[in-house]
Amino acid sequence: MRAVGIAVFLGLLAGAWSQVASPVLRPDCDALEVEEAALVAQDYMNSQLTHGYKYALNQIDEVKTIPRPDGGENYVVEMDLLETKCHVLDPTPVANCTVRPRQETKVEADCDVVLSKVGGVLSVVAYKCKSEPESAEDVCLGCPQLVPLNDTSALQLVDASLGRFNRVLDNDTARFALLEVDRLATKPLAGTPQYLAEYAIIETNCTNDDDDNCVPLASPVARKGFCVAAGTPAFTAAVDCALFTNEVAPVDPTLNGTGPVAPPVVPKLQTTHGLKHHHRLSSVNVPAATGLLSESEESQEVVPVVKRQAPMDTLLELPVVPAVPLPPAAAPVLQLCPGRKRHF
Missing domain, CATH: 3.10.450.10 (Nuclear Transport Factor 2; Chain: A,)
Structure with missing residues (x-):
């Protein structure tokens, strides 16, 4: 003992x-x-x-x-x-x-x-x-309400607006296909639901004169873009697509920009x-x-702490051990957290 x-x-x-x-x-x-x-x-x-x-x-x-x-x-x-x-x-x-x-x-x-x-x-x-x-x-009341990403009416707007972009608004010869749907919402307007759609697009091997058998080009050759559309399934009121530059490999800052690094x-x-x-x-x-990493929304201690003490009767049996001076503990400092909100 x-x-x-x-x-x-x-x-x-x-x-x-x-x-x-x-x-x-x-x-x-x-x-x-x-x-x-x-x-x-x-x-x-x-x-x-x-x-x-x-x-x-x-x-x-x-x-x-x-x-x-x-x-x-x-x-x-x-x-x-x-x-x-x-x-x-x-x-x-x-x-x-x-x-x-x-x-x-x-x-x-x-x-x-x-x-x-x-x-x-x-x-x-x-x-x-x-x-x-x-x-x-x-x-808020009257604000756009999110709808599922498989909403039939909203997806009709996606298809119609992308077709309009390819036929009318695209100034070059490339034809773009749907890459992914990112956000769909609806908003009442004069009694008729108006849909809002946000989606990504990718360049295909077709021009506007080709048929519908288009295949997306491989990355990083293919240009990609992002579209925002509004309207009803039967009428696309507006569509705005921005095309992005091709992907660039990340650069290691320790190399002073001399080459890419994974x-x-x-x-x-x-x-x-x-x-x-x-x-x-x-x-x-x-x-x-x-x-x-804390396991819940509440923060938890992440370093070892002193284990709980042995029962008092056990401690009483300990031999007399010369006191060992511990370094003085720093005075507690009040932490200012959470910090400021940068947006809302």
Whole structure:
């Protein structure tokens, strides 16, 4: 029993030392280094998306920094992002993208992200996200209401508006096909439902004089674009399509722009492109970093803590051990979190 008691005591002592030596720090959510980490996470997660829209940082909810054995540190960041109106194919930087307004049914993503900072360089280690459109009760009366992505009437507008773009509005000889439908909505107008559609298009091997047996060109040769249309199934009131430049391989900033480099291998942020739901960010976990990602909406401690003490009668049997002075603990600092909202 005495040996067990000594082991428990030494374990407690070692645990206390480890906590003092490697504390969990909680910087302010609006600190410059925290915002830098959040923006790195934002840009990386957007780079992993293959469908839907880019997301912009709205608010940093919580942040912890944990020292690393290599002298760097890990950032554990809880953050909220808002869907923008820039499609993932759009090369426009997120900072220049318009956040989708509430009246168009905003989509918010809640993300937990782990980043490492070694040698001053921030890298995403793991992340998980979930997103949902705002509930119907929060959407204003008379505003566009989302409809399923397989809504027959809305898809008729998609087909008609793309046909109009190919026949009338396209100034070159290429013919474009539907790549994906990203958002469909309806809005009452003079008693007749008006539909709104947003969809991506891809260049085919056809010209406008060819028949309908068109095949999309392979990437990165094929040009892609994004269309916004409004009208009824029988009449396309407006359609506006923007064509994007071909994809460019990412460049490693450490090479000073001298050549392309593949992005780091981290599981992609999955999206659901279903028939009944619009794009939603879903959970992604890296097994090695699971302990650093909170398992719920509430933040949890992500570093080891001192195990619960042994029963008092066991502690009383411990031999007298000379007191070992611990380094003085830093005075507690009040963390200012959550941070400011950048949009709404």
